[in-house]
Amino acid sequence: MSSGHYSEYPKHQAHDHGKAPARRHATSHAVAPAARAQSGYTLVHAGKQVRFGPVAFWIVIGTVTVLGMWSAATATYFAFRDDVLTRLIARQAEMQYAYEDRIAELRTKVDRTTSRQLLDQEQFDQKLEQIMRRQTTLESRATALGAIPEASVTGSIRPPSRGAAANDAASSPKPSPISDTVIFVAPPDREARLESRAPIVVQVPPNQFAKVQGVDNVLVRLQTSLDKVEGRQMAALSAVEDGMESRVRRMRGVFTDLGLNMPQLEAATPRAGMGGPFVPVKLGPDAAAFERLLYRINVTRAQVERLNRTLALVPYRKPVIGEVEFTSGFGVRSDPFLGRPAMHTGLDFRAASGDPVRATANGKVVSSGWAGGYGRMVEIDHGNGLSTRYGHLSEIGVRVGDSIKIGQVIGAVGSTGRSTGPHLHYETRIEGEAVDPQKFLRAGVRLSAG
Numbered sequence: 001m002s003s004g005h006y007s008e009y010p011k012h013q014a015h016d017h018g019k020a021p022a023r024r025h026a027t028s029h030a031v032a033p034a035a036r037a038q039s040g041y042t043l044v045h046a047g048k049q050v051r052f053g054p055v056a057f058w059i060v061i062g063t064v065t066v067l068g069m070w071s072a073a074t075a076t077y078f079a080f081r082d083d084v085l086t087r088l089i090a091r092q093a094e095m096q097y098a099y100e101d102r103i104a105e106l107r108t109k110v111d112r113t114t115s116r117q118l119l120d121q122e123q124f125d126q127k128l129e130q131i132m133r134r135q136t137t138l139e140s141r142a143t144a145l146g147a148i149p150e151a152s153v154t155g156s157i158r159p160p161s162r163g164a165a166a167n168d169a170a171s172s173p174k175p176s177p178i179s180d181t182v183i184f185v186a187p188p189d190r191e192a193r194l195e196s197r198a199p200i201v202v203q204v205p206p207n208q209f210a211k212v213q214g215v216d217n218v219l220v221r222l223q224t225s226l227d228k229v230e231g232r233q234m235a236a237l238s239a240v241e242d243g244m245e246s247r248v249r250r251m252r253g254v255f256t257d258l259g260l261n262m263p264q265l266e267a268a269t270p271r272a273g274m275g276g277p278f279v280p281v282k283l284g285p286d287a288a289a290f291e292r293l294l295y296r297i298n299v300t301r302a303q304v305e306r307l308n309r310t311l312a313l314v315p316y317r318k319p320v321i322g323e324v325e326f327t328s329g330f331g332v333r334s335d336p337f338l339g340r341p342a343m344h345t346g347l348d349f350r351a352a353s354g355d356p357v358r359a360t361a362n363g364k365v366v367s368s369g370w371a372g373g374y375g376r377m378v379e380i381d382h383g384n385g386l387s388t389r390y391g392h393l394s395e396i397g398v399r400v401g402d403s404i405k406i407g408q409v410i411g412a413v414g415s416t417g418r419s420t421g422p423h424l425h426y427e428t429r430i431e432g433e434a435v436d437p438q439k440f441l442r443a444g445v446r447l448s449a450g
Contacts, residue, residue, distance in 0.1 A: 041053075041054065041057050124219075127219050128219070131219065131222050131223065131226065134226050135226060138226060138229050138230060138233065141230075141233050141290055141294075142233065144294055145233060145236060145237065145240075148240055148297065148301070230290075233290065234289065234290060234293070237290065237293050237294065237297065238293065240297055241293060241296060241297050241300065244297060244300040244301060244304055245300055247304060248300060248303050248304060248307065250446065250447050251304070251307040251308075251311060251447065252307070253443075253446070253447075254311065254314065254316065254443045254444075254446075254447055255314075257439070257442075257443045257446075258314070258316075258439065258440060258443055260314065260384075261384075262310065264384065265310045265313065265314075265384050266306065266310050268313075268383055268384050269309050269310050269312075269313060270383075271309070281295070281298075283295050312361060312362045312406060313361055313362055313363065313382045313383050313384065313386065314361055314382070314386065314440070315360035315361040315382060315386060315388045315428055315437075315440055316360070316361075316440040316441060316443050316444030316447070317358075317360040317361070317406065317407075317441075317444055318349075318360070318441065318444075319349065319357055319358055319359075319360050319388075319390060319424060319426050320349050320351050320355060320356075320357060320358070320413070320424055321355070321356070321358075322351075324349070324441070325349070325350040326347055326348060326349065326350070327348040327349075327350050327423055328344055328347070328348035329344070329347060329348075329438070330344060330345070330346060330347055330434075330435075330436040330437060330438060331343070331344060331436070332344070336420050337418065337420075345427055345434035346389070346391075346425050346426050346427035346428075346434065346437060347425075347426050347427075347437045347438065348423045348424070348425055348426075349423060349424040349426060350423055351413040351422065351423060351424055352413065352422060353394055353412075353413055353414055353415065353422035354394060354395075354412050354413060354414075355412065355413040355424075356409045356411075356412060356413075357378075357390050357393060357409065357410055357411045357412060357413060357424055358407050358408060358409055358410065359380055359388075359404045359405065359406060359407065359408045359410055360388055360406070361380075361382045361386070361388070361406055362382065362403075362404060362405055362406055363380040363381050363382035363383065363387070363388075363403075363404050364380065364381050364401065364402065364403055364404065365378060365379070365380055365381075365398050365399060365400050365401060365402045365404060365410075366379050366380065366381045366387070366400065367379035367389075367400065368396055368398055368399050368400050369396070370416075370417075371391070371417075372417065372418075373391075373417050373418035374389070374391035374392065374417050374418075374425065375391060375392045375393065375414070375415075375416025375417020375418070375419060376391075376392070376393040376394070376395070376396050376411070376414065376416045376417070377389060377390060377391040377392075377393065377417075378390045378393065378396055378398060378410050378411055380404055380410070385430050385431040385432075386428075386429070386430060387428075387429045387432075388426065388427060388428055388429070389425075389426070389427040389429070390410060390411060390424065390425070390426060391417060391424070391425035391426075391427075392413075392414055392415055392416050392417050392419045392422075392423060392424065392425050393411035393412060393413070393414050393416065393424075394411075394412045394413065394414025394415070394416060394422075395411050395412040395414070396410070396411045397409060397410055397411050397412075398410045398411070428440055
């Protein structure tokens with residue numbers, strides 16, 4: 001850097017010594033401000049010049065000087081005040097540790113929340129799985145309930161077909177068909193208690209309910225619903241058991257009332273072709289109340305089926321359709337033709353000529369045709385010494401040797417033989433000896449009424 005301030009002083013001449021000093025001095029003072037105005041500092045580098053004004057130059061110099069002094073003072077301060085630096089470092093470390101602790105705490109909260117969510121999800125899945133298993137069990141129980149027959153029609157007298165009923169109605173009105181045996185009817189509210197065979201569909205509450213009340217409340221409602229279903233199933237099963245046990249008692253009471261040997265009748269009852277290896281039924285020690293109750297019902301049902309087969313050979317049903325109305329009972333009466341006391345060995349049922357006559361029990365025809373005072377008569381052997389006779393028929397529809405089923409039409413009401421008008425003469429015999437048929441009919445009424 002070189003100064004641009006130049007001063008030129010005029011040379012002193014010899015002839016100027018006496019007359020011009022004052023002018024030269026004035027001229028010198030006039031030129032100096034202009035020269036200073038054009039003065040400055042020039043920075044030369046690589047042949048290039050950068051010119052600075054004096055103010056800018058001194059500002060730069062002052063700034064550099066102040067920064068240098070500040071740096072020196074700061075270095076000196078920290079050099080002699082180690083505790084300040086130590087506190088600063090400690091504070092930075094404390095802040096770092098605080099941030100790390102906060103991050104660890106947040107991470108712990110996140111892990112705890114995640115673990116709780118996983119645990120809640122696992123518990124929810126377990127509860128839901130229990131509900132599904134229970135629902136499947138209830139569905140299988142509903143199927144088992146549906147498989148229980150509501151009525152046993154073994155040996156029943158079926159009503160006539162619609163066509164036959166229409167033909168009969170054309171001639172004269174006929175009452176209801178024969179009521180042969182008790183028909184097990186569930187309680188009136190059975191449909192409300194007995195589940196259908198279709199799978200049970202549990203209605204899940206809406207999602208909005210789950211959001212408001214929580215998933216636990218939804219599961220509680222499902223459990224409550226399944227409890228109600230199970231309660232209805234147990235009530236239905238208990239009703240079935242009570243009904244079957246009552247029926248068994250009534251069926252056994254028939255044999256007692258009639259004085260029949262039930263074991264002997266059971267042994268002589270014909271059976272359809274069946275067989276297979278004997279596999280005993282085992283009930284596990286951990287079986288639920290439903291399974292134990294169902295087991296007892298199955299045992300009772302087997303007894304009912306066996307008794308039904310035996311009672312199919314006992315003539316305790318009515319031989320004609322409609323309300324029972326006797327024109328003459330069993331025992332001593334006045335003979336309608338002679339007017340003298342005579343033994344009447346059967347019952348005379350009031351009926352119209354041509355009304356169908358039905359067999360009162362299973363058996364085989366041993367007599368079919370004209371039989372003296374009986375007129376046209378059919379006799380059926382029911383086995384075990386039991387037999388029935390149907391007299392005064394206008395028509396006979398069976399032949400000797402035919403196998404007869406309960407309710408099968410064997411002829412028509414008439415007035416053949418020793419008869420004063422259309423009616424059915426019906427007899428019940430044990431070992432060939434006539435007994436009062438009303439004894440059998442009353443047993444059948446009690447059995448049906450129960």
